[in-house]
Amino acid sequence: MKEKTAKPLLKVENLTVRFPVKRGGLFSKKSYLYAVDDISFEIARGETLAIVGESGSGKSTAALAVARLVKAHSGSVLLGDDDFLSLQDEALRQARAQVQFIFQDPYASLNPRLRAEAVVREPLDSLGTGDPSERQASIDALFKAVGLRPEQQRLFPHQFSGGQRQRIGVARALATRPELIICDEPVSALDVAVQAQILNLLRKLQKDFDLTYLFISHDLGVVQHMCDSVAVMYMGKIVEHADRLSLFNNPLHPYTKALLSAVPSVDKKRRQETKRILIPGDPPDPLSPPNGCRFANRCPAAQEQCSQSQPPLRQIAAGHTVACHLVSDNGIAPI
Amino acid sequence: MKPLLKVDNLRIELTTRDGVAPVIDDLSLQLNAGETLSFVGESGCGKSMTALALMGLLPEGVGRVASGQILFDGEDLTQASDARMREIRGNEISMIFQEPMTSLNPVYTIGEQIAEVLRRHQNLSRQAAWNKAIELLDAVRIPNPGARVSDYPHQMSGGQRQRVMIAIALACEPKILIADEPTTALDVTVQAQIFDLLRDLGRELGTATILITHDMGAVADMAERMIVMYAGRKAEAGPVEQIIEHPRHPYTKGLISCVPHLMATLTEERPELTEVPGIVPSLRDFGRDQCLFASRCDRADDKCKTSRPPEIEFENEQSSACWQAEQLR
Numbered sequence: 001m002k003e004k005t006a007k008p009l010l011k012v013e014n015l016t017v018r019f020p021v022k023r024g025g026l027f028s029k030k031s032y033l034y035a036v037d038d039i040s041f042e043i044a045r046g047e048t049l050a051i052v053g054e055s056g057s058g059k060s061t062a063a064l065a066v067a068r069l070v071k072a073h074s075g076s077v078l079l080g081d082d083d084f085l086s087l088q089d090e091a092l093r094q095a096r097a098q099v100q101f102i103f104q105d106p107y108a109s110l111n112p113r114l115r116a117e118a119v120v121r122e123p124l125d126s127l128g129t130g131d132p133s134e135r136q137a138s139i140d141a142l143f144k145a146v147g148l149r150p151e152q153q154r155l156f157p158h159q160f161s162g163g164q165r166q167r168i169g170v171a172r173a174l175a176t177r178p179e180l181i182i183c184d185e186p187v188s189a190l191d192v193a194v195q196a197q198i199l200n201l202l203r204k205l206q207k208d209f210d211l212t213y214l215f216i217s218h219d220l221g222v223v224q225h226m227c228d229s230v231a232v233m234y235m236g237k238i239v240e241h242a243d244r245l246s247l248f249n250n251p252l253h254p255y256t257k258a259l260l261s262a263v264p265s266v267d268k269k270r271r272q273e274t275k276r277i278l279i280p281g282d283p284p285d286p287l288s289p290p291n292g293c294r295f296a297n298r299c300p301a302a303q304e305q306c307s308q309s310q311p312p313l314r315q316i317a318a319g320h321t322v323a324c325h326l327v328s329d330n331g332i333a334p335i
Numbered sequence: 336m337k338p339l340l341k342v343d344n345l346r347i348e349l350t351t352r353d354g355v356a357p358v359i360d361d362l363s364l365q366l367n368a369g370e371t372l373s374f375v376g377e378s379g380c381g382k383s384m385t386a387l388a389l390m391g392l393l394p395e396g397v398g399r400v401a402s403g404q405i406l407f408d409g410e411d412l413t414q415a416s417d418a419r420m421r422e423i424r425g426n427e428i429s430m431i432f433q434e435p436m437t438s439l440n441p442v443y444t445i446g447e448q449i450a451e452v453l454r455r456h457q458n459l460s461r462q463a464a465w466n467k468a469i470e471l472l473d474a475v476r477i478p479n480p481g482a483r484v485s486d487y488p489h490q491m492s493g494g495q496r497q498r499v500m501i502a503i504a505l506a507c508e509p510k511i512l513i514a515d516e517p518t519t520a521l522d523v524t525v526q527a528q529i530f531d532l533l534r535d536l537g538r539e540l541g542t543a544t545i546l547i548t549h550d551m552g553a554v555a556d557m558a559e560r561m562i563v564m565y566a567g568r569k570a571e572a573g574p575v576e577q578i579i580e581h582p583r584h585p586y587t588k589g590l591i592s593c594v595p596h597l598m599a600t601l602t603e604e605r606p607e608l609t610e611v612p613g614i615v616p617s618l619r620d621f622g623r624d625q626c627l628f629a630s631r632c633d634r635a636d637d638k639c640k641t642s643r644p645p646e647i648e649f650e651n652e653q654s655s656a657c658w659q660a661e662q663l664r
Contacts, residue, residue, distance in 0.1 A: 054522035161614050191377045192549050193611035196593035225595030248601040262527035264552035270599040
């Protein structure tokens with residue numbers, strides 16, 4: 001791993017996203033669902049941070065908030081020196097060119113009435129990057145970079161396969177020469193054999209263009225392959241955050257352990273060594289989260305203190321933080 | 336021992352705008368009582384179509400069994416009447432579908448939906464069927480079944496709905512359970528719970544399971560034997576552990592190595608994933624006299640493009656339809 005002395009490209013501090021929820025009658029009090037609850041992380045230039053978690057954990061909402069596609073309630077998203085969340089007008093337009101997004105579903109995220117070249121051209125035109133006369137040349141280069149043929153520029157999205165559509169999505173994200181690309185489950189809608197093509201492409205582009213990825217996924221195999229560090233989310237909170245090797249080889253939080261143990265593997269050795277950690281039941285109601293640890297009601301190691309106070313994120317080793325009362329300071333996991 | 340299910344040279348044709356295409360082309364397989372067999376492959380390879388054929392649920396007017404036999408306990412299902420198929424379906428062969436969100440009826444309580452199967456197939460009274468439904472909910476480990484039985488599907492989570500589907504499928508203690516991607520819509524921890532449940536219930540009831548999936552990890556976890564399907568044909572078949580260790584078909588090899596798997600110990604090393612270039616051929620190309628995988632295969636030569644490889648059987652019960660199967664190790 002690279003030395004982390006340089007300033008991080010992206011620094012997210014105390015990000016909170018909440019949604020108003022109507023419950024009960026007309027005059028009942030407005031309540032809020034905290035989809036992302038006070039999370040912080042940073043990504044160094046050229047690296048990949050993966051956020052993993054199950055559905056409802058808030059990982060996608062966090063990604064959308066970082067890109068300002070949903071409104072954050074509080075917190076800051078520092079891109080270099082600027083707080084991306086408070087930029088306005090022209091400064092925002094320029095910053096937007098630096099942060100691009102690859103969406104999950106390539107069938108839904110391309111405008112069916114635009115030709116492939118127009119899809120890729122759109123961010124160039126609307127964010128005004130590059131000389132207009134050179135735009136066609138950069139579209140040609142982008143198509144080449146993502147492995148599409150030049151004559152395919154004239155086709156409409158429905159004429160492409162799922163993998164090719166995702167390539168168009170990648171080309172569109174690259175169009176403005178961004179520094180940060182947020183990939184929200186970029187391969188989960190694709191067939192297994194096609195997933196490998198897109199994952200290899202993303203890794204190659206990262207090297208070629210010195211890109212920084214915020215990678216959202218629920219597939220731990222994919223995450224393991226793509227990331228440099230991982231943040232595990234559960235009910236809007238980061239419960240564990242570590243570099244790739246520490247998290248996968250030495251997970252500390254009971255939830256991380258359970259998550260990893262649930263992944264079926266073709267590796268016989270892993271199947272024999274892994275003890276399945278069962279977490280029965282469902283997460284608690286997100287509208288009224290418990291006072292203590294949010295995982296306590298499903299945690300096989302939970303003790304009394306767990307349901308009384310929320311465990312803070314503590315640093316256990318260099319670059320390894322965990323939010324669990326029961327992990328000892330020298331890094332011994334409760335289970 | 337006589338196999339519970341024996342499929343011989345099954346050919347299923349779909350009528351499309353471009354003509355008739357064989358979605359299943361000369362498929363043979365056997366399933367023994369209590370065993371778990373897995374169908375693996377990308378979408379569009381005919382896995383689900385095989386399952387629908389076994390259930391007698393091929394799309395009407397579009398799909399038909401063109402030739403071959405499906406022998407279930409000695410009875411040929413391709414010749415069975417609609418009335419007979421209705422008796423078998425849900426009673427002796429039942430199925431769990433991929434989407435637990437859409438496969439339950441939203442306007443009936445889950446209790447009514449489980450009881451319906453029991454009243455139809457086992458002639459239980461309304462009350463007896465209702466009580467049995469509560470027992471079944473308990474068996475699929477839904478907490479507080481007595482109260483949940485009157486819930487509607489929208490009141491349950493995805494994992495719970497899939498448990499209800501399993502309860503419906505297993506209500507009559509079928510001999511065969513077909514699970515068509517039962518966990519793709521679910522989270523991994525829920526998937527693990529559903530797999531545990533299927534494994535335990537299968538063992539208790541002696542049900543044979545056909546698991547349709549594209550996840551090699553799930554296959555390794557659940558099944559004893561597997562069949563890799565490609566473009567409506569059997570590419571490779573045999574015991575799971577052997578195939579994972581020594582695939583004898585380039586497609587199987589590709590399917591295993593194109594996915595980044597979690598290994599026992601992770602290292603700094605991250606080799607490029609093996610790509611299987613291109614995509615599954617379109618229905619128009621099905622049925623050609625060539626290896627249909629040839630266009631995506633890095634070992635393909637002229638022979639592969641001009642004649643269909645026969646199934647070669649090896650001593651260890653593995654079989655592969657590849658001209659170079661013997662050299663592949």
